[in-house]
Amino acid sequence: QVQLVESGGGLVQAGGSLRLSCAASGRTFSRDAMGWFRQAPGKEREFVAAIRWSGGATDYADSVKGRFTISRDGAKRTVYLQMNSLKPEDTAVYYCAGRIGYSVYLRIQGQYNYWGQGTQVTVSS
Numbered sequence: 012q013v014q015l016v017e018s019g020g021g022l023v024q025a026g027g028s029l030r031l032s033c034a035a036s037g038r039t040f041s042r043d044a045m046g047w048f049r050q051a052p053g054k055e056r057e058f059v060a061a062i063r064w065s066g067g068a069t070d071y072a073d074s075v076k077g078r079f080t081i082s083r084d085g086a087k088r089t090v091y092l093q094m095n096s097l098k099p100e101d102t103a104v105y106y107c108a109g110r111i112g113y114s115v116y117l118r119i120q121g122q123y124n125y126w127g128q129g130t131q132v133t134v135s136s
Contacts (some may be wrong), residue, residue, distance in 0.1 A: 013037035013125045015107045020130030023097055027134070031092040033107030033127055044110040044117050045090040047081065049103035049132075056106065060092060061117035070117055075101075097134045104129040 019031040033045065046061035060081040061070045069081050080093040090107065108123035116122045 013109065015109055015125055015127035017105065017107045017127040017130040020105060020132045022133045022135065025097060025099055025134055025136050027097050028093070028095045029097065029132060030094070031105055031107075031130060031132070033090045033092075035088045035090070035109060038111075043112060044114065045081075045083065046108045046110065046117055046123060047090075047092045047105060048108060048120060049101075049105045050129075051100075051103040054103075056120060058118040058120075059105070062090060072118075094132070097132075099134045099136045102132060102134050104131050 014036045016034045017031060019029060021029060023029055044061055044063045047059040048056050049059050050056040058072050059075055060079055062081045062083055064083060064085065067083065071079060078096045083090045106129045107127040109125040110122055111124045114122045
């Protein structure tokens with residue numbers, strides 16, 4: 012059974028920073044990828060960032076490029092999302108997702124096999 016557990020959400024003022032963590036258990040993701048998605052109130056869930064376990068190639072949504080950084084620690088089987096220069100529009104529930112096997116479509120939710128429970132990020136103006 013695969014589990015993804017997020018942590019690190021909270022309340023921060025605009026311009027501040029937060030780091031989200033996603034700990035994976037139950038399998039090794041050596042050929043796989045991990046992603047972060049978010050869902051704001053009244054909106055659909057959207058892609059934020061993704062990273063491949065092997066090689067560490069990353070991808071970001073335009074809205075967060077230059078402000079957010081995704082990284083991974085293979086030994087800890089943990090993926091991080093460092094969020095800097097946060098804006099009120101970044102307020103959302105952030106979800107970690109795990110993909111088994113190679114895919115080029117890491118921006119698509121349906122490509123992911125496992126999801127975490129979500130962690131709330133609130134940015135005040």
